[in-house]
Amino acid sequence: MIKSSRSVTVSRRDALFAGGVALSGAAVALLAGRPALAAQHAGSQSAQKDASVINTALALEYEGINAYTLGAQSNLLEKPVLAIAVKFQDDHKVHRDRLLAVLKTLGATPVREKSLAEYAEELEVNKLKNQADVLNFAAGLERGAVNAYLGIIPSFADHALAKLAGQLASDETVHFAILNQALGRPLPAAMSFGV
């Protein structure tokens, strides 16, 4: 999720917003493992917008973590499937921690994680009646995350940052593909993500 480490200007930020989710210097630099560069950008005009977008991503990861908790607590999953769900949830926790680290660097307040009951209502988990429902539900969330992360890749001038966004999208794609397989569905068509 992210943007280039080149100079940060308003016009450049506008260009980023034309392509999808936008993050700017500090967040990008931190996520790319460049803390010194992150510090350089922190406090800039674009930092507030970075924090806003990162918080949106964090909210997405919080939702994913809680969705897997709800799935696990549904007692609808067979043991092997449950183990996979827990692994996927761990991946989302890794994403969460990376995003929290970015927000800390920016001096921004992280978005609130809602209660499990709130997520249950928003995601209508009461409609899940069997394992296939849960898998389909999770697959939908993962596909949405893939598309959200892919949507930001064209924004990058720095190929390393585009690669990082691709790594995040890849995690979600792996999740989606495995869930899709578990549902017994055909393999996704070529070029079916990000459109």
Next chain:
Amino acid sequence: MRRAPFRVAAFCAITGALTMAHGAVRGGDAQRGEALYDSRCTACHSLDHSRIGPAHRGVFGRRAGRVAGFDYSPALRRSHVVWNAKSLDRWLTNPELFIPGQKMGYSVPDAQDRTDIVAFLGSPDAR
């Protein structure tokens, strides 16, 4: 009978005017828009529940920042935007340019995609 064509034309004009007054979209493919909505928007939004973003059902004709219980940015709450085909198109084109300080960082660059998504949001399925 001789007046039928006139009546048809008048009916079309009136219904067309009413449709545009509510901001529905001419030329948009709501069915394709629904597929695009499902693919691109549902990571954060749904029709009936506010999640990362606010619920969308009934968005046409609603003032921006007015879904009860959703934590909007001050910029959106302060805006006087009313959602219709034109304002939604501007929003999806570049949310930050349209309402600086808002929180949504996702845009839809392709004009036809925007038109179709907006057509879905204005369709009976999303009202």
